[in-house]
Amino acid sequence: MEYIPKSRIRNEEAYSIIRGLSLPDELIDTIEDYYEEKINVKGDKSTFWMLLGVETCNLDSWARYCLDIFQRVFGKTSPYCKLMKILGNGQIAHRLDGWLCGNYPLEITDIQSISGKNMKIVGVFSKSADIKEYDSKQIRWRSNCGRKLPKSIYSSDKQYIATFIERLHMYLEYLEKNMIHFPVNNNGRTNDIILIISKIIKTKKMVLNKLSSMIDNIPIKH
Secondary structure, eight states: OOOSSSOSSSSSHHHHHHHTTOOOHHHHHHHHHHOOOOSSSSOOOHHHHHHHHHHHHHHHHHHHHHHHHHHHOTTTTTTHHHHHHHHHHHHHHHHHHHHHTTSSOOOOOEEETSSSSSEEGGGTTTSOOOOOOOOOOHHHHTSTTTTTOOOEEEEEHHHHHHHHHHHHHHHHHHHOOOOOOOSSTTOOOOHHHHHHHOOOOOHHHHHHHHHHHTTTTTEEEE
């Protein structure tokens, strides 16, 4: 799908090939474990933070686009919207921003972005998104059909939301697995940040599981 940003967490092409093999799930999981995540915590520090910033910002924007779909289908006070609002990445981005800033002296305000241009450190976890704004059929349909809520969803929108859920879960898993290996925070608050983010992750995973089961029951609009 043209609106799905490429993952900075893993090599999607390689994983797609692996998942297409006629092998037991246990063996596929073992093969996948040998693939190193694309965001390498042991590589260049600036590149690491920039890649993580892009993935974090993309998921935050993605959550807003999904929320917009739910609002137009079920209304702003629906259970779907209440759950989706919890899945925005703002809380995690805020903590990672503090972690990032603590890794550089105060006199260093810029780091090199993925494109090679300098970027303000304070913008890495707020202005790095490269996701394309989602153009939903449902949104166009609602704008031309009065105020009645359709209570059904286009298959393309449903797939867009389902893919978001999968990608956010992958992101949370990456943080859980790798946070202890992130560059050390110079202000001495690394352990506190890890603890806070871990609590946020736990909450988001519970919401993801609930939302995932709920969207399976949404009627498809034809």
